[in-house]
Amino acid sequence: MADPREDPGAEEIAVNEDRETIHDEAEPGDEAEAVNEAAEQKPWEIVLPEEGATEDLGAFLAGMLVPGDLVALSGGLGGGKTVLARAMVRELTGDPDLEVPSPTFTLMQPYDGKSRDGQPGPAIVHADLYRLRGPDELIELGFDEITGTAITLVEWPERMEPCATPILTVELSLRPEFGEGSRFVRIDGLNGMRARLDRARAIRALLGRSGWDEAERHFMQGDASARAYERLVKPDGANAVLMISPARSDGPPVRDGKPYSAIVKLAENVDAFVAMDRGLRALGFSAPKIYAEDRAQGLLIIEDLGREPVIENGAPRPERYTEAVRLLARLHATELPGVLPVADGIDHALPHYDLEALLFEAELLPEWYTVHKGTHLDAAARAEFVAVWTEALGDLLTEPTTWTLRDYHSPNLIWLPDRDGLERVGVIDFQDAVLGHPAYDLASLLQDARVDASADFELRLLGLYIRERRARDQDFDMQAFARAYAVLAAQRATKILGIFARLDKRDGKPGYLAHLPRIEGYLARNLTHPGLDRLRTWHERHLPSLVAKPPNG
Numbered sequence: 021m022a023d024p025r026e027d028p029g030a031e032e033i034a035v036n037e038d039r040e041t042i043h044d045e046a047e048p049g050d051e052a053e054a055v056n057e058a059a060e061q062k063p064w065e066i067v068l069p070e071e072g073a074t075e076d077l078g079a080f081l082a083g084m085l086v087p088g089d090l091v092a093l094s095g096g097l098g099g100g101k102t103v104l105a106r107a108m109v110r111e112l113t114g115d116p117d118l119e120v121p122s123p124t125f126t127l128m129q130p131y132d133g134k135s136r137d138g139q140p141g142p143a144i145v146h147a148d149l150y151r152l153r154g155p156d157e158l159i160e161l162g163f164d165e166i167t168g169t170a171i172t173l174v175e176w177p178e179r180m181e182p183c184a185t186p187i188l189t190v191e192l193s194l195r196p197e198f199g200e201g202s203r204f205v206r207i208d209g210l211n212g213m214r215a216r217l218d219r220a221r222a223i224r225a226l227l228g229r230s231g232w233d234e235a236e237r238h239f240m241q242g243d244a245s246a247r248a249y250e251r252l253v254k255p256d257g258a259n260a261v262l263m264i265s266p267a268r269s270d271g272p273p274v275r276d277g278k279p280y281s282a283i284v285k286l287a288e289n290v291d292a293f294v295a296m297d298r299g300l301r302a303l304g305f306s307a308p309k310i311y312a313e314d315r316a317q318g319l320l321i322i323e324d325l326g327r328e329p330v331i332e333n334g335a336p337r338p339e340r341y342t343e344a345v346r347l348l349a350r351l352h353a354t355e356l357p358g359v360l361p362v363a364d365g366i367d368h369a370l371p372h373y374d375l376e377a378l379l380f381e382a383e384l385l386p387e388w389y390t391v392h393k394g395t396h397l398d399a400a401a402r403a404e405f406v407a408v409w410t411e412a413l414g415d416l417l418t419e420p421t422t423w424t425l426r427d428y429h430s431p432n433l434i435w436l437p438d439r440d441g442l443e444r445v446g447v448i449d450f451q452d453a454v455l456g457h458p459a460y461d462l463a464s465l466l467q468d469a470r471v472d473a474s475a476d477f478e479l480r481l482l483g484l485y486i487r488e489r490r491a492r493d494q495d496f497d498m499q500a501f502a503r504a505y506a507v508l509a510a511q512r513a514t515k516i517l518g519i520f521a522r523l524d525k526r527d528g529k530p531g532y533l534a535h536l537p538r539i540e541g542y543l544a545r546n547l548t549h550p551g552l553d554r555l556r557t558w559h560e561r562h563l564p565s566l567v568a569k570p571p572n573g
Contacts, residue, residue, distance in 0.1 A: 078107025384518025
């Protein structure tokens with residue numbers, strides 16, 4: 021969970037190459053069902069006894085907003101709309117003393133957003149439409165262009181045309197029956213905002229009952245799913261991490277009636293993290309402690325393992341990688357259960373990393389990477405690709421399985437110098453763990469898509485792993501493991517080439533292309549193994565640039 025403000029490559033770290041998801045399209049009827057569900061939910065109604073409470077609410081609501089959101093502030097004169105808007109603007113600009121006048125005469129007032137640590141944030145627009153002569157005047161003012169990527173606070177929103185942007189509705193009114201200066205507030209969400217509002221309320225409640233309500237919240241990162249992380253820092257310096265991991269929606273079927281998440285065995289909810297976390301800690305490994313949880317909302321407050329990486333200047337730190345390899349060897353030599361407890365009466369069964377999942381991931385290469393390379397594959401070439409991969413993976417699926425964490429690589433390993441032995445390797449991001457071949461996680465570590473590791477370094481640590489395994493199991497088959505390592509390392513490189521090409525082509529993120537030469541080199545290295553002869557031959561015919569040149573060639 022690297023902090024993107026400190027790491028220029030953090031945007032890339034936010035994508036897990038093992039689990040980057042397809043942007044699901046809504047199925048017919050989903051929108052209607054969502055509307056019906058929202059209609060059954062009651063708005064959040066609260067009484068604010070004095071102006072300070074209104075300002076606190078404004079700061080809280082500001083924390084849940086993202087660019088493109090609109091906050092509709094309605095209610096009569098003197099109801100507190102401007103007080104609330106001022107508190108939100110101050111929170112979003114990171115300036116608690118900022119002068120925020122009512123834009124009654126100018127209609128719109130823009131601000132530069134900043135986070136609490138002074139980093140740039142989204143633009144903010146505060147609009148007061150009380151004097152608006154008609155919706156056409158907003159067009160003349162360029163309202164849509166100005167607010168499209170901003171966080172927009174609108175007083176008197178009933179004077180603008182309906183829109184499809186996410187809307188937080190806040191209705192305020194004076195209620196003297198609750199005390200002088202008291203206000204009654206009714207809050208709801210439209211166009212997808214309601215789920216965020218409910219989650220924000222759940223976060224507030226969790227922080228409150230666990231003693232973290234006074235902590236400052238600093239965004240750390242998100243990843244390709246809906247998951248996000250925040251660092252919590254109390255006034256006394258104590259810190260933790262808030263993990264926001266809402267339940268995953270299945271999305272549309274992509275093959276054989278199954279959604280993407282089911283095919284590649286992604287965790288459905290935060291229970292998987294809880295189970296794996298407690299399982300790893302029970303074995304003596306440094307997974308983060310869980311301080312508090314709201315599993316129904318996908319919220320956890322967990323131990324902050326720090327920011328000390330296992331790499332330096334984009335290269336492995338040998339002593340730290342050595343311990344990370346030893347951790348895997350010990351884990352894989354341990355008899356592990358396939359079902360782990362989550363809570364009383366609730367268990368999590370690890371799914372098998374089966375042929376369907378491995379093939380689907382490998383097929384990202386002919387689907388996306390070949391397009392990036394300008395190579396056309398006909399139906400026969402694609403069918404042969406699947407056939408050779410099916411053959412290569414076949415034998416591996418009959419071998420004993422272990423916990424495969426799937427993202428055991430540098431972004432998810434934290435060095436803990438104050439601990440001893442293998443406990444110095446902090447492990448995070450394992451909620452999508454499966455039962456798979458032990459070679460997979462070793463390949464994830466030694467062929468990290470963002471780390472420059474030489475073939476000699478990889479071979480040395482591969483040898484270390486084998487020695488550690490043989491010391492614990494004299495029957496450990498070194499030759500079989502070496503072949504499995506080459507196959508799964510090739511599968512992983514194949515998948516990542518497809519994912520990064522897709523991120524460029526489909527998602528408009530060309531930054532990932534910078535990593536392609538490194539991954540291409542890994543794949544070429546893996547294809548030299550004799551156990552991948554047929555796969556190497558396929559690449560020689562269709563993607564020869566991915567095949568290592570002979571020494572004198």
